[in-house]
Amino acid sequence: xxxxQFHEEIVEEAAQSQQEHDNMLRKVEQRKIQAALKQAVEPxxxxxxxHERMKVPRLAGASNGGPPYSLKPWVGVxxxxxxxxxxxxxxxxxxxxxxxxxxxxxxxxxxxATVFNIREWQFYDxxxxxxxxxxLGKEFWQNTAFSxxxxxxxxxxxxxxxxxxxxxxxxYVQAMATDPGDEELQKDAPVLGQHKVDGRxxxxxxxxxxxxxxRITPRWAxxxxxxxxxxxxxxxxxDFGAGKASRNGAxxxxxxxxxxxxxxxNGLEQTANFVDGFGWDDRLRNSEFIAFPYWExxxxxxxxxxxxxxxxxxxxxGCVFVCYSGKDSQHSDGEQNSGxxxxxxxxxxxxRWTLAxxxxxxxxxxxxxxxxxxxxxxxxxxxxxxxVIEQLQHLLVGDLDKEECTELLDIYAPEKLSLLQDxxxxxxxxxxxxxxxxxxxxxxxxxxxxxxxxLSSPAKLGRSAVAExxxxxxxxxxxxxxxxxxxxxxxxxxxxxVQIEVLAADGFTYxxxxxxxxxxxxxxxxxxxxxxxxxxxxxxxxxRHLIETYEAQLSEKRTTEGRRAGVSKTCISxxxxxxxxxxxxxxxxxxxxxAPSRRMVRMEEDMPILSHQVDDG
Numbered sequence: 001x002x003x004x005q006f007h008e009e010i011v012e013e014a015a016q017s018q019q020e021h022d023n024m025l026r027k028v029e030q031r032k033i034q035a036a037l038k039q040a041v042e043p044x045x046x047x048x049x050x051h052e053r054m055k056v057p058r059l060a061g062a063s064n065g066g067p068p069y070s071l072k073p074w075v076g077v078x079x080x081x082x083x084x085x086x087x088x089x090x091x092x093x094x095x096x097x098x099x100x101x102x103x104x105x106x107x108x109x110x111x112x113a114t115v116f117n118i119r120e121w122q123f124y125d126x127x128x129x130x131x132x133x134x135x136l137g138k139e140f141w142q143n144t145a146f147s148x149x150x151x152x153x154x155x156x157x158x159x160x161x162x163x164x165x166x167x168x169x170x171x172y173v174q175a176m177a178t179d180p181g182d183e184e185l186q187k188d189a190p191v192l193g194q195h196k197v198d199g200r201x202x203x204x205x206x207x208x209x210x211x212x213x214x215r216i217t218p219r220w221a222x223x224x225x226x227x228x229x230x231x232x233x234x235x236x237x238x239d240f241g242a243g244k245a246s247r248n249g250a251x252x253x254x255x256x257x258x259x260x261x262x263x264x265x266n267g268l269e270q271t272a273n274f275v276d277g278f279g280w281d282d283r284l285r286n287s288e289f290i291a292f293p294y295w296e297x298x299x300x301x302x303x304x305x306x307x308x309x310x311x312x313x314x315x316x317x318g319c320v321f322v323c324y325s326g327k328d329s330q331h332s333d334g335e336q337n338s339g340x341x342x343x344x345x346x347x348x349x350x351x352r353w354t355l356a357x358x359x360x361x362x363x364x365x366x367x368x369x370x371x372x373x374x375x376x377x378x379x380x381x382x383x384x385x386x387x388v389i390e391q392l393q394h395l396l397v398g399d400l401d402k403e404e405c406t407e408l409l410d411i412y413a414p415e416k417l418s419l420l421q422d423x424x425x426x427x428x429x430x431x432x433x434x435x436x437x438x439x440x441x442x443x444x445x446x447x448x449x450x451x452x453x454x455l456s457s458p459a460k461l462g463r464s465a466v467a468e469x470x471x472x473x474x475x476x477x478x479x480x481x482x483x484x485x486x487x488x489x490x491x492x493x494x495x496x497x498v499q500i501e502v503l504a505a506d507g508f509t510y511x512x513x514x515x516x517x518x519x520x521x522x523x524x525x526x527x528x529x530x531x532x533x534x535x536x537x538x539x540x541x542x543x544r545h546l547i548e549t550y551e552a553q554l555s556e557k558r559t560t561e562g563r564r565a566g567v568s569k570t571c572i573s574x575x576x577x578x579x580x581x582x583x584x585x586x587x588x589x590x591x592x593x594x595a596p597s598r599r600m601v602r603m604e605e606d607m608p609i610l611s612h613q614v615d616d617g
Contacts, residue, residue, distance in 0.1 A: 109121070110165060117396055121170065133222075156228075169228075189207075214258050232263060233273070260289050358400055
């Protein structure tokens with residue numbers, strides 16, 4: 001209990017420290033912007049003044065009398081007759097909806113518009129939950145993802161500044177989600193699973209379909225229109241669950257087709273995030289359903305090649321290329337950068353924005369003023385340094401290097417993919433599904449195979465007292481030669497060295513030396529294969545007494561009959577070493593030619609003593 005309390009105190013102190021640090025940075029930023037605003041008369045002059053205060057160098061050739069930035073006109077596709085308009089400029093994002101003034105919000109928008117030519121803004125995670133938008137007239141709420149505060153007045157300030165800059169504002173809405181456990185909204189729709197953050201269920205995942213669009217679009221359209229957004233940016237989770245979304249009827253084209261008239265009736269447009277190409281349909285290229293394509297690429301170069309060469313081929317352009325540059329040069333946080341280990345995130349940002357401009361596209365990189373994106377969670381940003389800002393300015397207003405464009409295109413969109421590059425991401429899952437039943441089958445059959453090998457070993461086929469499974473042929477030959485000697489017809493008579501004198505737990509009598517060898521390597525019966533209750537051996541005095549009595553009677557009888565037949569020494573047990581070479585050769589040839597099953601029968605017939613079971617009485 002005390003340890004838990006101590007842990008909570010540490011966490012609370014860390015949160016307070018972080019909050020104090022954030023407040024300090026916010027105050028510094030506010031003082032800078034307020035100082036710039038004192039010199040500004042109209043919003044159009046806010047950005048140049050703020051830019052000068054941040055000591056960003058002027059571009060060569062900029063006139064001293066006018067703005068220090070020459071904005072490059074957009075060269076992408078223009079508005080199509082009867083269709084939604086194309087891109088108006090570069091694409092940026094906003095994530096700060098609390099802790100700043102309306103003037104600071106307007107200054108950020110004007111800065112991004114002037115410095116980076118941004119005309120399309122995504123309002124990332126500006127809503128409260130995933131099932132429904134905030135109530136009409138609600139002035140303050142917290143976003144579900146990380147409890148980040150949102151103030152309606154700041155959203156309004158951003159939207160008005162964007163409209164004044166000639167841009168468009170896009171409300172971020174997750175098209176494949178509801179709040180966890182929202183059974184009313186999920187009624188009659190398949191739930192694909194849950195998306196979790198830090199082990200906490202964040203949302204329930206739904207497949208995007210035309211039916212689903214008709215269910216959720218009206219509520220979001222009402223809120224977006226009330227806030228005077230330009231349109232809705234439908235985010236997706238890709239083919240969730242390694243293809244589970246597609247298997248459950250996901251149809252993003254049908255979703256957009258069904259959502260368009262609802263949004264259009266509210267004076268809104270729409271875009272959609274085609275995560276790794278999920279949901280893309282070639283019909284969207286010339287359709288009126290989306291304002292422009294927006295691709296979040298995770299598989300480089302397999303999907304990036306599809307984006308640049310198939311979905312949005314140059315020089316028409318007019319698409320948004322999204323490929324997060326990561327947090328550091330190790331790139332352990334994203335598969336899209338697995339082939340770029342060692343390269344700094346800012347260098348990847350410059351390369352990818354350059355490639356986008358080579359193809360007349362735009363690249364998602366900058367937001368919240370002069371910060372650059374790192375991962376798919378937009379608020380995790382870092383400030384751009386002045387050198388990178390200057391490089392981006394030259395990229396946006398200067399001429400592009402054709403050789404550099406060709407090199408970058410070969411990296412991200414080669415003409416042909418290698419075999420490994422062309423493998424789809426679901427292939428490892430398929431191989432795993434194929435190997436799993438094979439491994440289970442092997443685990444099921446392996447004990448049976450091992451048991452079958454044990455049962456087919458020479459020791460069990462012969463059912464002899466020999467304990468080792470790899471018994472030498474010479475040992476078998478000696479045993480068989482001995483048993484095929486004239487002593488076979490003498491009943492119990494055997495050489496005294498055999499010593500059949502111990503009783504095992506299975507009730508069978510064995511030679512002591514042989515059964516001890518067997519038990520040193522096994523815990524089963526040589527005769528039945530069953531597990532022995534114990535490994536103790538007992539002297540079989542009853543059998544020894546029977547053998548001795550029988551031998552005495554047989555010796556007396558043999559002496560009398562031998563005198564008449566002239567074979568008085570026939571049943572005397574000779575040493576094994578004195579067996580005839582002829583019998584030895586005969587047994588080697590016959591034993592090697594017999595089938596194992598026949599050997600078992602023969603040895604049972606020839607070895608009555610070794611397979612004899614003695615009653616307890």
